[in-house]
Amino acid sequence: MIGAGLFGHLSDSFLGRKGSLTAVCILNTIFGLLTSMSPNYWVYFILRLLTGFSTGGVGLCAFVLATEPIGPSKRAIAGMSTFYFFSGGIALLSGTAYIFKSWRILYIVTSLPSLLFLFAIIPFISESPRWYLVRRRINDAMSVMRAIAQTNGKHIPDGVTLILDDDNDDDVCDEKLEPSNQTQAISGSLVDVIRSPITRNRLFLSIAINFLTSVVYYGLSLNVVNLKTNLYLSVFLNAVSEMPAFLLTALLLNWLGRKPLCASTMFLSGVSCIIGSLLSNSGTMKVLRLVCGLIGIFGMAATYNLLFIYTSELFPTVVRSAALGGASQAAQMGAILAPMVVVLGDTIPFVVFGFCGVLGGLLSFLLPETMNKPLYDTIGGLVEGEKSEE
Template sequence: MKNSKYSLGSQNENEDETSDEFPEVDHIGLYTLGMYFILSTPLILSAARGLGYVFTTAPVSYRCLAKECENPGDTTLHPLWLPNAVPYTDGKPATCSRFTVQNVTDSCLTTVFTNDTEPCDAWVYDPEEITILNEWDLTCDNNLWKLTLPGTINNFGQFLGLTLCGHLSDKYGRRNLLVVATLMSSIFGLIRSFSFNYWMFITFEFLDAFSGSAVYSAAFVLGMELVGPKKRALASILTCTMYIVFVVFLGLFAMWFRSWRVLLRIFYTAGLFALFLPFIVPDSVRWLLSKKRIEEAEAVLRKIAAGNKIEISEKSILLIRNWKNKNHDKVDTTNPPDVSAVRQVIGNRTVLIRLIICTYCWVANVFVYYGLSLGSIYVPGDKYINFILVSLVEIPALFVAWILADYLGRKPTLSLTFFLSGIFCIITIFIPADWGYLPLIVFLCGKFCITTAYHLIYMYTTEMFPTSLRHSLLGLCSMVGRIGSMSAPQTPLLAHYMKSLPFILYGVMGISASFLSLSFPETLGIKLPDTVCEAAKIGEARKKERSDSRVI
C-alpha cells in the first residue's frame, strides 16, 4: 500500500507535502546501520536491568547444616551420611528441617538422631553459584517473598519512571533522555553490585529501574524515527534483535561466572559508554521539526544523506522550506504544545478508546511475556540452558513478526499471536511432566507467540498515535503494562496454592487481548500521524477506501 494514498488530516496540497516522508530516511545505508549498531549499546544495560533479577535472585541448591557431623568451613552438599541427619521427600533432602540429636558421637550414624524434626538454623549451599539467596541466607518459605520482591520492585520502579520518560523525551529529545537514563542506571547498577545487605540491594534495584526505565523505549523511538514507513518493520526488528542478543549474553555470562555481583558489574560497566552517544548519534528529524528547530533538522537530514552516500533530494529541500513557512506563517492550533497528552487524548473519543484497549493489551502482553521468561528457570533441566533457549526462540519470532506484519498487516498478526499464546499456555496445563520434551516444546511455542505479539505491539503503538505525543503515549502504555510485569514475579507464589494457576491466567489474558486488539485500525504502509486528528482518521481512511472499492 503506497504512502501517498494517505495524507490524513491534510487540508491542502502544501500540507500534504509537509507531512510526506523524507526520501533520505527511507533509505537504509551504512550510516543508518551504524546508528542502529551504536544505539544497541544502551540495550546491553536494558537487558541486564530488565531480566537480571532472574539470576541475582535465582534459587540455589541447599540443605541444613548438621554441626554434629561436619565442620561449617569444610562441607559438601551431598555427603553419604546426609539421610541420617535430614528427612527425605521423593528422593530429595529437606531444606528447612533436620532430625533432632539424641547422642553426640564422632560418627553420624542413624542412632545419633531421633525421628523428630526441628527447624534448621544454618545451611550448606551449592558452592558453584552465588545469588542473594546464599549471600544473605534467604532460605525456606518464610523468605520466599524476599526472592520474588526484587522482580516486583524492579518493575514498580520502571512503572514510576515511565510516567516521566515519555514527557521528558518529547520535550527534551529522545537522544538526551537516552544518554541521561543510561548513565544514571549504570551508576545505580554498579553501586547495587556492592550491596552489603538485602535492603541496600532492594533500594538500588528500585533506583536503577526508575532511572533506566526510558532506555529501551527512547532507543526504540529514536530508531523508528530514523527511517520512513517502508522500513519501520525492519527498524523494529533490528532494535529488538540486538536486545535479544544481549539477553542471551546475560544467560551465557550468568552460566559462566555464576556470581550475581560479577554479572552486574560486567553489564553495567558497558552502559558507561553512553557518555559518547551525544557526539555520535543525532536526534530525530521528526522530533526536531515538531519543536520547530528547522535548521538542526535540515543539518541532520544532510548528515544522514551524506552518511548513506546519497544526494539530498529537491523534495526534501522543498519540505524543509515548507516547514519553515508553515511555522513562520501560522500557529499550529491542532496540537498546542502546552496542552497535556491526557487532555488531547480525552478530547478525541476514537483515540481515547484506542488508548484504553492498547493499555490492556500491554498489560496482558507483558504479564505473559515476563511470566514465561521467569518461569523458564523452573522448567526441568539446567536453568541457564532453559533461559537461553527461551530467549533464543525470540529470534525466529522477530522474523515472523516482521514478515507477517508486512504481509498480513499489523492487526491480524497481533490478534493471531495473542490468541495462540493463550491457547499454548492452557494446553501446557494438561500435558504430564513426564512426557519427554513435549511440555518444553509447548512452553517454547507459547513464548514464541507472545514474543511475536510483544514486538508487534511496540511497533503498532508508535504507528497509532501522533508525533507530538508518540513517546508520551508509548511511555503511558508501557508504564501501565508494568502492572503485568510487576505481577509476573509473584507467580511462583501462586503456584504454591495451585500449580496450574499461572498458566490459566496467561491463557485468559492472551485470548482476551486477542479479541480486543481487533478494534485497532490497520497501519500497514501509512505515514506516521503528526496530529491527534490524523491519528483518529487512520481507521476512517481505511474504511472509506474499502467502501469506495465496493462501490467500484
C-alpha cells in the first residue's frame, strides 16, 4: 500500500515510468532473496514489509508504461492483455509451491522473474512519450514516436511535433524561441487531483470502487480455505477462471463501454456470492459453492483489471500514476481487510463479498464514460475537454 502511493508519485515525477519500474524490480529481487535467508521472525517480518513496498509499484508502473502510448481504439485490448501474465503467474505459483515445499527455496524461485525482467525486457522498452511530453522533453518524446512509427511501417513528416493539450499557439512559438522553456517540467500530485472538483470526485469514487473490488477479489481467493477442497487445485482454478474474464472484457470494453461493463461485472460477482451464502458447505452443495466462488472470481477479476484501464483514462498524464497509485492503495487496504472477513466462518464472507460487489456496481454509475475519449496530459486540458463536450 505504501509502495503504490510512493512509486505512483515517483512515476509521475523525476523517475518516470521506466525508471520506477526498474527500481521496483531491483528492490523486489534483493528483498525476495534476502527473505529466503531470514534468521528469525523479525528479520523475516521486516523483509516481507520491504518486499510488499517494492511489489506495490510493479503492476502500476508496468501498466501505465504499457498503455500510455496506445491509442483509444486499441487501449482496451492492450491493457487487458497485460493481465494474462498476472493470472498466469498465479497459476504457475500453485505448481511452484507444490514442487518447492520449503518456503526458503520458494522465495528464491519467486524472486527470479524480477531479475529476469531487468535483463530481458526493460533494456528493450522505451520511456512513455507522454511522460517526456509533460516533462517538456519534446525531442525525446518525438524520438519515441518516430521509433514507434518506423516499427509500424509509418513515417512522421518533418516539422511535426508534440504539444500539451493546454498549450496555445503562442506557447508553442515561445517554446521554439526560448529553449529554456522546454526544461520547465509540469508536475502534479494527489493534492492537485483533490483541488480540482472534476478529478476530486473521480478520485474518491475510484478509491471506493477499488477498495470494494479488492475485498471481494482477494477475499474469494483466500476463501478457498473455507471451501474444504484441495488448496493447490482451488488456487489453480481461481487463476484459470480469471483468464476468460480478461478476454471477454477486452472484447466488450469497446462495445459496451467502461461504465456499463464495470457495473455488470461487479453485479455478477456480487449476486453469485449472495447465492453462495445461501448454500450449505457439504455434499453437492459444496461443489456448487465452489462454482459460485469461481463465478465471483471471474466477475471481479474482470472488474479489478478493467479498473486499471478505467482509472488511468479518468486522469491526465501529469497525475495519472499518482491517482492510480491512490486507487491502488485503496485496493491494498481491501486486501488487508479480506483475510479478516475470511476468518468469520463459512457463510458470512460470502454475504460480505456479495454486498461489496453490489455496492461497487452502484457506485460505478456515478463515474463518466471514457470510451473513445483522448488521454489528456494536464488537468487544465481535461477541464477544457470536459467543457467542450458539454
